[in-house]
Amino acid sequence: MRHFLTLKDYTKEEILEILTIGLEIKKEVKAKEFKPRMAGQTLAMIFEKSSTRTRVSFEVGMYQLGGHALFLSNRDIHLGRGEPVKDTARVISSMCDMVMIRTYEQAMLEEFALYSKVPVINGLSDSYHPVQLLADYMTMMECGKDKNPVVAYVGDGNNMTHSWLMLSAKLGFELRVATPKGYECDPAIIADALALAEQSGAKITFTNDPKEAVKGATVVTTDTWISMGQEEEKAQRIKAFEGYIVDEALMALATDDAIFLHCLPAYRGVEVSEAVLDGAQSVIFEEAENRLHAQKGLMVWLNKHR
Template identity: 50%
Template sequence: MSARHFLSLKDCTPQELVSLIRRGIELKDLRNRGVLFEPLKNRVLGMIFEKASTRTRLSFEAGMIQLGGQAIFLSPRDTQLGRGEPIADAAKVMSRMLDAVMIRTFAHSNLIEFASNSLVPVINGLSDDLHPCQLLADMQTFLEHRGNIAGKTVTWIGDGNNMCNSYIEAAQQFDFQLRIACPEGYEPPPEFLAQAADRVQIFRDPREAVAGAHLVSTDVWASMGQEEEIAERLKLFAPYQVNRALLDTAAEDVLFLHCLPAHRGEEISEDLLDDPRSAAWDQAENRLHAQKALLEFLVEPAYHHA
């Protein structure tokens, strides 16, 4: 199986990641100028969703269409996967008909198993472990607004979840320092922390973590599948709300990002997305452009040995 997959930021070199983000900016400019650019004509992306989605589905589907290809939405309700077809079998069959597969799933091991049996590129559209496509958009947004992130200080506030894990990988790949502010017991998994070694520090006090930071990011306090923990999490995470006063303690040119959907009044104050330091709407749009760059990078080579 020689297909190139994107399950984690670690699947690309730092140079490739920077090229992807710069390409995302170029593709965004083409679209803004109304230039038709269809390198993936007649290419088909299969999109498997086990979890709900707004931005991931829209950005991959619109992105494929804008690149001249098509995307097929598959939910477990509509496929044999939902009725217990082995992942390996599904991967072998689907990858003979498609040019790439995007999967949003719970267990990261599902992605790894699918990819190891797929003839075509597999993209992680979010798993319980990682959300690398979101990080491409985040890094593109920082580059557009503030320039190179290398050597900067980034603060993640809240749950040590899949987004946090992807920020840990980004710290290594994009060469920044990461501070994580979270309640005790909600740290990211030790194996992610171990890989990053001296790039990551854990804080209990969000103010301490944000002091002088150039980028501050957060996410909802309870992810999909954790709904029954909401009441307990609301109490524990209350001191970790990101508000304007907290951002005031960061660097003067701090940028605030949120992967959305946001729960105003919980992980962010009601007014935070309207703060001039927030770039969450640009960040959401950049899912489209960064993923188009990714699709072009992974799928385009198929032409050269057709």
């Protein structure tokens, strides 16, 4: 049995296999063909952090696969309100066929997976957001940007950046990360990624200059500067990230046919300009839809490897 807690646990071949399944299912859905690959199965969705895209994509995805998704907020279950994680894991995994958790601490996910009898999926933690990266790379594949890509990530050294580091290190493409001083990625995750990059041939570089990162890039991506739980730091962060907005001037440094990605929600005029977000190079809504298809590929793959 396999869990999906971080891309670090997956090979290049496995990641591409998951995406191939997802693209196949997407093609079927566009042709109005819905094959019940997970008929009669139930996905428990545990949300300690709320989300638009994560809930809709997993719930609709499981329905289209012939199964059922069960939404559980922290108000609906005893997790975090007295019951140990291991007890909740044992109970839920005895009744459901798969569990998706969107939470704060990666350690909670790992403990839950340790005691779970069924596959556990990381729907987001403060350390990683691997399901989003499946959607991002699927979008790159559809746009023809998966052949020797140069990806520039501009912004906070957060769970999205960490996931880009792992994807680059596993698939072997060039990644340039631009963060303000004091907002760099977790040193331990950087070390892991660089060690993996030596094996795959990935080129990963870090800078405090967004222009240096974006120059000649084929994919430009960013994320919100103020994640859930960081609202009190808003003024401080906006000041620290001055000059990191992905606007028309910054995008002009990338290749003419570069694409722009953002996991959403996006704060227009903050980390990205309105013109870039709604511009011809932006594929953010195709990317958002691909959460649905990439995650179906993931769930089918995990079900096959139980």
